[in-house]
Amino acid sequence: MADLIEIPPADGLRIALAYATAGNLTGRPVYAPGARCALRPAAADCLLRAARAARRAGLGLLVYDAYRPAAAQAVFWRMLPDPRYVADAAQGSNHTRGVAVDVGLLDAGGAPLDMGTDFDDMRDQSHHDRDDLPPAVQRNRHLLLGIMLQAGFRSxxxxxxxxxxxxxxxxALLPESGMVRVVSD
Known part of the structure; x- marks a missing residue:
């Protein structure tokens, strides 16, 4: 069995790898052009289950990140060495194991639902247990949480x-994959 399999876009599943663009916490692309979304088969199965559940609810999933090379994890750790938000690259990340995914929800028209913060917002407002957010944001977060937990993930x-x-x-941590390469400094 392959360590990683590619996750292509599908009905109810949009791939928009944030680290392949400047739209992330670094403000620059971390992944080289041509980066592909990839996960271990067990995580891929859960993601596809989640996408089907979202579709049944009239929604879609937006994938911001999946497998992440260790070199990319090191970039994030150097920038934000806070273990609440970034795994120490020396310890390894569950993204580098190919079993973690960063996702949001899309409405029926394909627009991202309001989650109260952007993806990669490394502040307390991004925590799950926030009760000071607008009710619609809390509902959206709970909906995403329910879909992902039911599909077999944990938060x-x-x-x-x-x-x-x-x-x-x-x-195990995975070696660098040709599916996702890191931009040279």
Whole structure:
């Protein structure tokens, strides 16, 4: 079985890798052109289950990130060495294991639902347990959480967008993959 499989766009599943653009916390592309969305097969199955559930609710999933090379993780750790938001590259990330995905929800017209913060907003406002957010934002976050948990993922408390397999740490860190290369400094 392959360590990583590509996740292509599908009905109810849009791929928009944020680190392949300047629209992320670094303000520049981290992934080289041609980066593809990839996960281990077990995580891919859960993601496709989540996309089907979102579609049944008249929504879609937007994938911001999936497998992440260790070199990219090192870029993020150097920029924000805060373990609440970024895994220490020396320890490894569940993204680098190929079993974590960053997602948001899309409405029926394909527009992102309001989650209260942007993806990659590394502040307390991105935490799941916020009760000071507008009711519509809380509903959207709970809806995403329910879809992803039901599909077999677990969440982390500090990022509304991050989901991973419950047994993520049992997977080995993956070597660099040709599916996602990091831009040279």
């Amino acid at each position: 982390i408390p500090t990022e509304w967008w991050h989901y991973e397999l419950p047994d993520a740490r049992e997977y």
